[in-house]
Amino acid sequence: MTYNDASYKDKKVISIGTVSELTGLTERQIRYYESRQLIFPERTKTGLRKYSFQDVETLIEIANHLEEGVWTSEIRKELKKREQQLNNSNIRTNLIKGQINAHFKI
């Protein structure tokens, strides 16, 4: 195993047209959510935006929240909170993985 699968999820390689298809959102909407600091695509040297699968999932959640009438400012707060929880959870997950690997050595 060269990579762990998580590296695929976070690698920014998808262009906006494909993200639009994957999420059902328009490019206009996707760019707007970036201006509202909800997602953070990378840029190629020439300025083209690149997104990750994680961004795609976040965008789908954003769309769901907006349909419920939640403001982007509120969504931003929740996404930040979630990211914090994720960090904590990963610490524990890695601990568990380490124990499992130590015992099984698959």
Add this chain to the structure above:
Amino acid sequence: MTYNDASYKDKKVISIGTVSELTGLTERQIRYYESRQLIFPERTKTGLRKYSFQDVETLIEIANHLEEGVWTSEIRKELKKREQQLNNSNIRTNLIKGQINAHFKI
């Protein structure tokens, strides 16, 4: 968990320029290996090629083989063999996963 991570690996969403960066191969080379039946990108309605992370990994292996002087026809045979083995291995892996899940129910 909405998706399992494998779905990211096989989803064809990366355009050829990005694949070129990821692999260090020229677009010419990447298209040529397709003509030799070593990789199978999808196409958008308008004809643009889309690759998966799995394709990227395969391309890197192709490049390594070619450096060793192996012909594309030989590489094709090996890739087919490998795919067959992968199928068998997945059957067993899923069996094991099922057993683990049945006992731990994380």
Add this chain to the structure above:
DNA sequence: CGTGTAAGGAATTCTGACACG
């Protein structure tokens, strides 16, 4: 066999703005 390149065209993406509300 595997790869480079110039050629012309088609499809994608970018930004800033006007619009509605």
Add this chain to the structure above:
DNA sequence: CGTGTAAGGAATTCTGACACG
């Protein structure tokens, strides 16, 4: 606030071919 659109330009990608060997 969130989204649509027309506008003009820049960057990407495509195919078929000539070239070397």
